[in-house]
Amino acid sequence: MNAFEIHGGKPLKGEIIPQGAKNEALQVVSAVLLTKEKVTISNIPDIKDVNKLIELLGDLGVVVQRISKDTYSFEASNINLDFFQSETFRSKGGSLRGSIMIVGPLLARFGKAAIPKPGGDKIGRRRLDTHFLGFEKLGAQFNYNAETGFFNVDATNLKGTYVLLEEASVTGTANVVMAAVLAKGTTTIYNAACEPYLQQLCKMLNRMGAKISGIGSNLLTIEGVSELNGTEHRLLPDMIEIGSFIGLAAMTGSEITIKDVQYNELGIIPSVFRKLGITLELRGDDIYIPPHKNYEIDTFIDGSIMTISDAPWPGFTPDLLSIVLVVATQAKGNVLIHQKMFESRLFFVDKLIDMGAQIILCDPHRATVIGLNKQVKLKGIEMTSPDIRAGVSLLIAALSANGRSIIHNIEQIERGYQDIDTRLRLLGADIKRIDAMPPSH
Incomplete structure (x- = not known):
């Protein structure tokens, strides 16, 4: 069975091109x-x-x-x-x-x-x-x-x-x-x-x-x-990949440029990551993320705790909520993640808790994240990817964590992310594909 072996805790650097959507x-x-x-x-x-x-x-x-x-x-x-x-x-x-x-x-x-x-x-x-x-x-x-x-x-x-x-x-x-x-x-x-x-x-x-x-x-x-004709068409870049790479850069303290993002099609995605305290610079149609020593979650104007929830477009896409949750674990401040559209997408947080994250799973739809402000790094563990987006969230966590992580069931990740290990290695990530059986429960 294929798995990823990751030695985390290293900042990455370089350019990455998002795949088609x-x-x-x-x-x-x-x-x-x-x-x-x-x-x-x-x-x-x-x-x-x-x-x-x-x-x-x-x-x-x-x-x-x-x-x-x-x-x-x-x-x-x-x-x-x-x-x-x-x-x-x-x-x-x-x-x-x-x-x-x-x-x-x-x-x-x-x-x-x-x-x-x-x-x-x-x-x-x-x-x-x-x-x-x-x-x-x-x-x-x-x-x-x-x-x-x-x-x-x-x-x-x-x-x-x-x-x-x-x-x-x-x-x-x-x-x-x-x-x-x-x-x-x-x-x-x-x-x-x-x-x-x-x-x-x-x-x-x-x-x-x-x-x-x-x-x-x-x-x-x-x-x-009565009938349609032929045509030529080019896909947009994948906004979920773009959001994943923004989160990866902040979480790992990396300097990354995401190329050709079609920024005007990203809706509120950049502003949601800015609410987490992440600095983004638009350079032409590229997003540049400088290295972050730390990042601080905004509060609402009245000082109450930030809530980030999903909603149909032009609201925030549910596919990025798991990424936001992971990134929040190393932010300064607290945030409530409210997954309204699907009821089982937050069940991967037990793996993050095992890595040292401070998360309270309130119910199948809501999780409160208490940010560690990069004072306490996550630690590498062995885990299994339950679905595409949770899998990439765990991959980001592993790249930021101290020590060695193994992620099983990477076929789930590869259903949505093309050549992800190869592309991350080009940024300097220590990730390789290994044969390993998932732990029996």
């Missing part, structure tokens, strides 16, 4: 199914979740060509719809949460699709109801086969309609948008997610000939068209 990739790569013409996408991250989706498209009959390390062309002119009933699709689709994203495009273009119950992170209930209810509003009919574990979907007559989403789900919005672009008539989606990644998808679809207005707001209007 994983969450955007899963949407725009699925969108190639909406046209028979060639679509070329660049800045695609070389990570398992995205590679598995690309492989799944190839199995469906999409002609996939890898032009360079981060650029692919896709031509979905000859799709094998029988593949949906195969055991191969069941095993591949079921292990990949992103496989749900192909349903909207397939319903739009072919009027039918199937989906096995998807897998993914164990971070609480991530319901797919938003996707299914949206498709049903457009006229799709679902039939769940308990024996095979498949949802079969019939959508031979999709019609535009008014859709009020129960939650501003990014993937749910994207899927309903992709289904609606080829539906007859006009679709209005209210309470739509408005993340930059979703904006990117809508802009790409418009270049392909779709008619989507309201991009960037929570009210999208889509006039159905």
Whole structure:
């Protein structure tokens, strides 16, 4: 079993380029199914979740060509719809949460699709109801086969309609948008997610000939068209990676420049890290983080303890709350981390407590962090990564800690972070990949 061995406590230095955005990739790569013409996408991250989706498209009959390390062309002119009933699709689709994203495009273009119950992170209930209810509003009919574990979907007559989403789900919005672009008539989606990644998808679809207005707001209007054309598209840099590297720099006292960050698409992410006392300088479109001997958490104007919570965009992304929590352990001051959107994402704090962090886990959603102000360094331990974001948070903790740490289950980290050990070594990190069995409990 692969694990990372880390000898921490050393400041890092250098430049790092964020990978393309994983969450955007899963949407725009699925969108190639909406046209028979060639679509070329660049800045695609070389990570398992995205590679598995690309492989799944190839199995469906999409002609996939890898032009360079981060650029692919896709031509979905000859799709094998029988593949949906195969055991191969069941095993591949079921292990990949992103496989749900192909349903909207397939319903739009072919009027039918199937989906096995998807897998993914164990971070609480991530319901797919938003996707299914949206498709049903457009006229799709679902039939769940308990024996095979498949949802079969019939959508031979999709019609535009008014859709009020129960939650501003990014993937749910994207899927309903992709289904609606080829539906007859006009679709209005209210309470739509408005993340930059979703904006990117809508802009790409418009270049392909779709008619989507309201991009960037929570009210999208889509006039159905009869067909879409090919296009070229470049992914945004991954904002979660950018936030992770900001936290890493502060925590390890490192001088790091994060290159080409598309700063205007980062929303309130930089200001949340500034609330933790972290200094960021914008140089062109790069973020420069000077070495921090310490950093102090702000308080609210009335002097009360700072609370940092997640919320749908343009609020703070839940994917960075675990990073903020780790970084706060070495800050001066206290902060309440409130994870509102998922109920199990804070359960990794027991590992941080074992490393010496001062954290009170109040309940599944809230943790109070008492900052150590770098007076007492964390100590290296052996631990296991429970999910992508917690895994990277533990990796940051290990890089800042005194002594040796081992992190097991790094496949979880590598689902979201491309060549992370190689890129960190270029900054001077002492990290290597080893074969090690996780400790038995």
